[in-house]
Structures are given as C-alpha cells and as structure tokens.
Amino acid sequence: xxxxxxxxxxxxxxxxxxxxxxxxxxxxxxxxxxxxxxxxxxxxxxxxxxxxxxxxxxxxxxxxxxxxxxxxxxxxxxxxxxxxxxxxxxxxxxxxxxxxxxxxxxxxxxxxxxxxxxxxxxxxxxxxxxxxxxxxxxxxxxxxxxxxxxxxxxxxxxxxxxxxxxxxxxxxxxxxxxxxxxxxxxxxxxxxxxxxxxxxxxxxxxxxxxxxxxxxxxxxxxxxxxxxxxxxxxxxx
Amino acid sequence: xxxxxxxxxxxxxxxxxxxxxxxxxxxxxxxxxxxxxxxxxxxxxxxxxxxxxxxxxxxxxxxxxxxxxxxxxxxxxxxxxxxxxxxxxxxxxxxxxxxxxxxxxxxxxxxxxxxxxxxxxxxxxxxxxxxxxxxxxxxxxxxxxxxxxxxxxxxxxxxxxxxxxxxxxxxxxxxxxxxxxxxxxxxxxxxxxxxxxxxxxxxxxxxxxxxxxxxxxxxxxxxxxxxxxxxxxxxxxxxxxxxxxxxxxxxxxxxx
Numbered sequence: 001x002x003x004x005x006x007x008x009x010x011x012x013x014x015x016x017x018x019x020x021x022x023x024x025x026x027x028x029x030x031x032x033x034x035x036x037x038x039x040x041x042x043x044x045x046x047x048x049x050x051x052x053x054x055x056x057x058x059x060x061x062x063x064x065x066x067x068x069x070x071x072x073x074x075x076x077x078x079x080x081x082x083x084x085x086x087x088x089x090x091x092x093x094x095x096x097x098x099x100x101x102x103x104x105x106x107x108x109x110x111x112x113x114x115x116x117x118x119x120x121x122x123x124x125x126x127x128x129x130x131x132x133x134x135x136x137x138x139x140x141x142x143x144x145x146x147x148x149x150x151x152x153x154x155x156x157x158x159x160x161x162x163x164x165x166x167x168x169x170x171x172x173x174x175x176x177x178x179x180x181x182x183x184x185x186x187x188x189x190x191x192x193x194x195x196x197x198x199x200x201x202x203x204x205x206x207x208x209x210x211x212x213x214x215x216x217x218x219x220x221x222x223x224x225x226x227x228x229x230x231x232x233x234x235x236x237x
Numbered sequence: 238x239x240x241x242x243x244x245x246x247x248x249x250x251x252x253x254x255x256x257x258x259x260x261x262x263x264x265x266x267x268x269x270x271x272x273x274x275x276x277x278x279x280x281x282x283x284x285x286x287x288x289x290x291x292x293x294x295x296x297x298x299x300x301x302x303x304x305x306x307x308x309x310x311x312x313x314x315x316x317x318x319x320x321x322x323x324x325x326x327x328x329x330x331x332x333x334x335x336x337x338x339x340x341x342x343x344x345x346x347x348x349x350x351x352x353x354x355x356x357x358x359x360x361x362x363x364x365x366x367x368x369x370x371x372x373x374x375x376x377x378x379x380x381x382x383x384x385x386x387x388x389x390x391x392x393x394x395x396x397x398x399x400x401x402x403x404x405x406x407x408x409x410x411x412x413x414x415x416x417x418x419x420x421x422x423x424x425x426x427x428x429x430x431x432x433x434x435x436x437x438x439x440x441x442x443x444x445x446x447x448x449x450x451x452x453x454x455x456x457x458x459x460x461x462x463x464x465x466x467x468x469x470x471x472x473x474x475x476x477x478x479x480x481x482x483x484x485x486x487x488x489x490x491x492x493x
Contacts, residue, residue, distance in 0.1 A: 167297035
C-alpha cells in the first residue's frame with residue numbers, strides 16, 4: 001500500500017511521453033513519477049494498493065469507493081481531481097494495459113490521462129467507472145461496469161457522455177432493465193448492434209427527443225418504459 | 238443559429254420572471270436561493286408541479302418548489318455535495334401532474350451576479366494540463382467561460398501585466414470569432430442570444446461600431462468587414478490598457 005498522490009503537469013508530460021514511447025518499445029521502464037515535481041501526496045492521506053487484481057470495472061470502482069469512504073471523502077471531493085485519476089492510472093498502468101490473455105494493448109491517451117474536458121472525462125479507465133458507480137451504486141452500474149478494467153465499452157461511450165441521461169437515476173434504471181441480463185450478469189447480446197431495433201444508440205436518440213416533452217426525471221422507470229416506442233418491446237422482456 | 242420545434246406548446250419562462258442568488262461561505266458556494274418566480278399570466282394549472290434543477294458538467298441536482306397553487310418559494314437548495322459548484326446553470330420546469338408533460342420551462346440560466354452586474358466573461362480556474370487558458374462555450378445559452386490553468390496563481394491572472402497583455406486580447410479575438418463565424422449573430426440591433434448582446438454592448442463601449450451583419454448566413458454579411466471589426470475591437474481593447482502595455486515593456490527591459 002502507498003499513499004495516494006496527485007499527478008502534476010510535469011508528471012503528466014512524463015507519463016504521456018512514456019505512453020507514446022511504450023507503444024513502439026514495450027521494453028522501456030515506467031518512469032518514477034512518485035516524487036516532486038511530478039506528483040504530490042493527496043490530502044487527507046489515503047492508502048491505495050499498488051498492484052491489485054480486479055476482475056471487472058465494478059470491482060475497481062467498489063475498491064475506490066471503499067478507500068475514499070474510509071478517508072471520509074465523498075465523490076464531490078475526488079471527481080474533479082483530474083491529477084488524482086491520472087496518477088491512479090499511472091500506478092495501475094500494467095493492469096490497465098494487459099488483457100486477459102496477457103497481451104498488452106495501449107489505447108488512446110485519454111484512457112490513462114484524465115481529460116480536463118468533461119466530455120472526455122468518462123473515457124478515463126479509472127475515473128469513468130468510479131464516476132458511474134458513485135452516482136448510481138452497484139445494481140444500476142452493472143450494465144456499464146461488468147467488463148474488464150482495460151476495456152472501454154460502448155455502454156459507457158454512449159451513455160456516460162450524455163449528462164442528461166447519466167445524471168438521472170430512473171433513466172439509468174430503465175437502461176439497466178432494457179439492456180442488462182440479470183441471469184448472465186452481463187449486458188444483453190445485440191444491444192450495441194446498430195442493426196437491431198431499439199439498440200442503445202436508438203435509446204439515446206429517443207430519450208433526447210422525449211426529454212423535450214416529458215419531465216423524465218420525475219417519472220418512475222415503469223412510466224418511462226411505457227412511453228418508449230414499439231421498437232424497444234423486445235428489450236423489455 | 239439553433240432552432241427548436243415546440244409541438245406541445247410549452248411556455249417559455251423568461252429570465253426576468255426569476256430571481257436567484259448563490260450563497261457562499263468562505264468563498265465556497267454552499268447553496269442557492271430562489272427568491273422569486275413569477276408565473277402569472279402563463280395560464281398554468283394550479284396543481285402543476287414546479288421544479289428547479291442545477292447542473293454543470295457531471296453534476297445535476299433537483300429541488301421541488303411546490304405547485305403553481307401552493308409554491309414553496311423562496312426556496313434554498315444545498316449545493317455542498319456538488320463536485321463542480323462553480324458556474325452552475327439552472328433550469329426551471331413546470332410539469333403536468335397527470336402525464337408528466339413539461340408545460341413551461343426556463344433553461345440554462347445563471348444566478349444573478351452580485352450588485353446586479355453580470356459579467357460577460359466568467360472565469361474558472363481548472364486543471365488544463367500545460368495549457369494556460371482556453372474558452373469553454375458551456376455557459377448560459379452556450380456563453381463563453383474563460384478557463385485558466387489552476388496552477389497559475391489567481392493574483393497573477395488578475396493583476397499581472399504580462400499575463401493580461403498576452404491572454405486577454407487573444408481571448409477577445411477568440412470569442413468574437415466564435416460568435417460571428419461559428420454561431421452567427423441573428424440581429425446586431427436586437428440579438429436573440431443574451432451573451433451576443435452583452436459582447437456587442439462591450440464592443441460599442443470600446444467605441445467600435447459593428448458592420449450591418451455579423452451573420453455569415455445573411456446576404457449582407459461581409460467576411461472581410463467582420464474580420465476587420467474583430468481586429469479593431471482587439472486593438473481598441475489594448476489601447477484602453479496602455480499603462481498595462483507600458484508596464485509590460487518596462488518589465489521586459491528590466492529583465493523581470
């Protein structure tokens with residue numbers, strides 16, 4: 001366990017250089033950024049595991065939720081600390097870039113370096129899952145967080161970027177009812193397919209139209225489901 | 238320019254019907270108070286529910302304000318749990334109880350600035366990595382917000398002549414270019430967008446008259462004239478701050 005730190009601009013540059021270089025030369029060593037001026041310790045002190053093994057984004061988000069609560073930190077104290085999320089991704093970089101077959105995969109920089117632009121924020125492999133989990137709790141986050149921590153899935157991509165949708169608990173509950181298979185513990189097959197009627201992209205489009213007319217926020221999940229068009233029928237089962 | 242259809246005849250609640258202020262403790266935003274909401278004359282049913290929502294970036298919070306017949310106003314809302322309490326925007330909704338249809342709304346409005354003055358350029362300090370500044374068009378009606386890197390001490394951003402000379406003229410150029418060439422001003426005499434009106438007023442205050450059209454969709458629009466107008470505004474802005482420029486030169490000569 002080591003104390004949680006916040007990445008500073010110098011550290012962010014070094015981390016970014018490292019990410020760019022390791023793509024072509026996987027043998028290079030990760031730089032030591034756990035010191036001034038690259039990062040500084042977060043206050044109050046929070047101890048964090050250096051090399052945990054998370055089977056899913058959910059496990060990771062739950063772990064972070066636990067250590068923040070132990071330090072009396074609410075989501076409002078950590079959500080906006082981009083340097084904190086960048087540093088955690090730096091700390092867990094190996095696991096975030098190694099798939100279940102043991103192969104390394106390096107994605108776009110925004111997956112590891114937390115963007116100050118909130119429209120990219122959710123793409124961060126650590127901040128995004130914690131953000132969703134801290135807003136909606138375990139049950140309604142499952143549809144987004146059942147995948148491995150190195151994967152960025154379309155459920156997060158399509159929903160988390162839409163503030164109106166991701167902020168509304170009842171809408172997220174509807175989304176979970178429609179697209180999460182409780183039996184398998186995974187999202188329903190075909191939900192992401194553009195060819196299927198009532199897929200998740202259509203859900204976003206239809207909700208964006210309905211919210212101009214209806215006060216979606218105050219509607220129960222059942223009421224929202226009832227006003228959805230016919231194309232969503234097969235997902236209600 | 239944005240156009241929206243309104244098939245359900247929603248009423249628009251104009252900003253002048255609302256009075257809302259932000260409450261701070263030790264410079265930190267802790268709550269807001271909806272002091273007044275005048276819905277007279279909008280013909281809304283007595284049992285329709287009234288809500289106020291506040292939101293910014295990843296955050297959204299809603300408060301019930303009673304009904305049209307029994308409003309709970311003034312209303313104070315706790316904002317301490319929001320991760321981004323700066324530059325909050327608000328939305329008011331009047332909702333039909335039976336079918337949850339929105340009967341009237343006011344969207345994307347900001348609280349009143351202290352002493353009745355409204356800044357045309359709110360400033361926010363945030364993590365911008367290695368960028369010194371950028372302009373975010375996420376204010377009321379997509380109004381500009383100047384974002385300054387939070388690593389830069391606030392007193393430098395506010396008073397340092399070098400910072401001022403290097404940053405603000407370019408910020409003005411960026412905003413006017415966006416206003417004209419990205420959004421387009423629907424009417425220079427009576428703009429439909431409040432922040433366009435505020436910036437045009439600022440330009441007139443600097444003594445620079447605008448061309449007849451600042452809307453690239455108009456036949457009367459002349460790109461060269463619009464560009465020249467923007468350059469003139471920036472030049473006049475710099476002229477207003479001659480002392481800052483002289484101080485900047487002095488510091489350069491002294492090697493500060």
